Amino acid sequence: MSAVIEASGLGKQYRRTWALRDCTLAIPEGHVVGLVGPNGAGKTTLLRLVTGQLTPTLGAISVLGEAPAVSPAQLARVGFVAQDTPVYARMRVADHLRLGAWLNPGWDDELAQRRIGQVGLDPKQRGGALSGGQRAQLALTLALAKRSELLLLDEPVASLDPLARREFLRSLMEAVAEHGTSVVLSSHLVTDLERVCDYLIVLVASRVRIAGEVSALLASHRRLSGPRRDPGTLPAGQDVIEQSHTDKQSTLLVRTDDPVHDPAWTVTPVGLEELVLAYMNPANDIPARRPQLRVAS
């Protein structure tokens, strides 16, 4: 299976500060990828490096096997919806669709018209008069009708209320399922993406903390609770991600590929939100990742 996004040692520096560094990823095709991290972690930078709107300071990136934005054909294979879902204020909804049709050889006008009808956008309305949710739907429609192989959405639901959020993700998933598009969605809240993504990247302070298929991540993490114990005494192969202790009790979140046999521990599975929060917490010192977690292939 080939990678839709392959990055090695990718870094982007703005003047003095690094927005992203040491980013090594290989995302297989056909996934809905959740890119999660606090605000300012580098999510937008990573997405813009993938679209080719930014050029990396360090490292290399290839998208669908080519350099990003290298040619019109490559641009046609990647769709991008920016964070604030910009549309032209003075152009009508119908004009936006014409723009899409004129500029994209693979434009699916039938899909575009159908979606505009479904989400209730008036083709005569101007971009400037649309609400945040309507703008997001228009921007998504443009990206979907482009019929790209990879769709990138930067905080697509941030400006939507909970109901519109659900509706937006549902319509996105429908469209994606229909055409087998690979998708990357970013958010600072994992709960936004929990229901839809099957691959996860956690980005904190400009570094990738963890990346992998959701099922593999859930399978390789356990919550252990039992009598107070020094985490240093755990057997090899059990990496502590997060720990909390009371006088008598220890609760650990560990990463391990092997079953935990120690009868002193009560072993419970870990939920995705819990897992992501543990990785996002800057206080947690994440042990070096092992190869099978870095690349899920």
Place this chain on the structure above:
Amino acid sequence: MIRLTWLQFRTQAVAAAVALAAFAILLAATGPNLASMYAADGLGSCHGGSCQSLAEYFTGSLVDGPYMVLYLISVGVILLAPAVIGLFWGAPLIARELETGTCDLAWNQSVTRTRWLAVKLTLIGLTAIAVTEALCLMQSRWAAPIGRAVGDGAPEGVAAQGRFTQLVFDTHGITPLGYAAFAFTLGVTAGALIRRTIPAMAVTLAIFAALQVAIPLWVRPNLAPADHVVVPVTSLHTGPALADPDGSTFALPAGNFVPGHPGAWLLSGGPVNTAGQPVSTTPAACTAMPVESNPLAFNDCLASQGIREAITYQPAGRYWPFQWTETAIYLALALALTGYCFQRLSRLS
């Protein structure tokens, strides 16, 4: 991309078309009358020396009528057109996309940024050039009688200026075309660098205005080495020499034409002695002249003491070479800015 450019540019294009039409109607309504005034004054059929006084009468009659105002308005429109284009077509081209974030929409379609910019710059840039040059050609046609009267030797006034004066040189021939191309690309570049429309407009205006002042003052006179000629003090029609009250120094009044070189561009002039060196000290023989009562006698005295006037000028025949050169300079600047825009665009996000 061409269709998108048109879709986004059509409001401005319509505004430009309306402005052009209004300008054309104004000139078409008044032009024939101006031409018939010229013919009625007998300028069309004069020969030799009589032309000059007829021309003087003709240009004198313009001052009282609406034609001088129309002349100044039309010249003003041509002078301002490139600046307006730079501000309202150039500066927002990239800056507004960055400001509103719509570049994320525009540059993520299946069109490279390079092509996006190439199409926009070409279509809007050519429109800018065409609009400005059209204004200039319409006005040249309208003002042709005035130009001919000046050629016939009418004294220079507000509405009757030589071809080399800034008001005429900057609004006739092909220079407006160069200004339009330059102002437009300057606006685009400022927008790409500053990334905000209003400050980019301000910078565009400041730089363009500064160049419009600096080039006629310091560059245009030196496009070719100036010619020199030494003429008698008495050959100047511009008036008597000026002596200061105590009679020790004098100066010659500023002239506006070069004796014996009609249509030439006078750059500078000043009194020189027999050795060709500049002088300002009144010769001893002339200090007692009654300048107040008989100013021309003072001129004659200066002449008798061997004082003459040295003039630096650009001959009339250099009008078109200067037009071409200055237009080429502005077009080269526009081209350099365009190249820079393409380079800059790949680093924008």
